[in-house]
Amino acid sequence: MPDCFCLTCGAEYDPRRRALGYQTCMDCGHEAAISMRSSWTIVPTPKGHYTRVTNKDELKHLNQKER
Numbered sequence: 001m002p003d004c005f006c007l008t009c010g011a012e013y014d015p016r017r018r019a020l021g022y023q024t025c026m027d028c029g030h031e032a033a034i035s036m037r038s039s040w041t042i043v044p045t046p047k048g049h050y051t052r053v054t055n056k057d058e059l060k061h062l063n064q065k066e067r
Contacts, residue, residue, distance in 0.1 A: 008032075 004018040005011065008028040022029060040054040045062060053059045 004013050004015050006013055006025040006028050007023045009025065011025045011027075013022075013025040017026070024032065040052050041059075042050050043053055043059065043062065044050055051062075053062070
């Protein structure tokens with residue numbers, strides 16, 4: 001199997017990770033995941049389930065009870 005080098009930092013990483021479809025080392029992958037998670041939140045909906053919100057406007061319109 002060819003050498004696997006991280007697209008972000010250039011470090012070599014485990015070929016098994018590449019076989020799973022990852023193109024970054026564990027450290028860079030972790031940083032990317034933290035960055036992605038910081039842009040969304042989980043909120044309860046009026047019907048009792050939870051949904052992921054990535055856009056603030058979606059959050060504003062989630063509960064449309066008339067007041």
